[in-house]
Amino acid sequence: MAGVMIAASFVGSAAAQDDVKEKVTTAAVVPSLAGRWTGHYYSYDHRGDPACDEKGCALTYDIVACKDGWCGIAVTNEKTCGAVGFRLAAADNRPANVFRGKFEVAKGSQAYTVEASTHSADDPAQRLDFVGDTGPELRLFRRSYPFHANFVRAGDAICTLEKATS
Structure with a gap:
């Protein structure tokens, strides 16, 4: 049971990291209109x-x-x-x-x-x-x-x- 919780936790944290990477990547390409x-x-x-x-x-x-x-x-x-x-x-x-x-x-x-x-x-x-x-x-x-x-x-x-x- 503990192994299942650890695996679920790892998958959730990997998904969260991917989400953060996507937001950082998107923010980095915002062009300056100045x-x-x-x-x-x-x-x-x-x-x-x-x-x-x-x-x-x-x-x-x-x-x-x-x-x-x-x-x-x-x-x-x-x-x-x-x-x-x-x-x-x-x-x-x-x-x-x-x-x-x-x-x-x-x-x-x-x-x-x-x-x-x-x-x-x-x-x-x-x-x-x-x-x-x-x-x-x-x-x-x-x-x-x-x-x-x-x-x-x-x-x-x-x-x-x-x-x-x-």
Whole structure:
């Protein structure tokens, strides 16, 4: 009987160790989003907007760590820090490279509920893709999203939360 208890205890402790290893491994691969990111978002009607062309509408954000995850500060003229345009946090029950949050394209506009993910086996934080929808939750099984943006890392962030306009 003692042998059975020892064996059960060993199996339970091995399973617990595997669980701890998995959590440590997962935590180790969480990418840093800190830096300047440039890219385009795709909108249904961007006629007349000087920031838009056939590639979409140009956006630049400096992403910095903030209270609950990451904050994206809008950048204009390559050096002027604008308002915080989005906030992201690690997504529950999703891979470490996936974040969820809110994205406000223009100050005062309705915010999109978004999911953002980084991609690349070599350096997971060189590309950041967003999909989003208006409303309280993101519905990932829809066929299209009113908000879709792709960003690439362009350097170090210059803007800080203190420099961001409210």
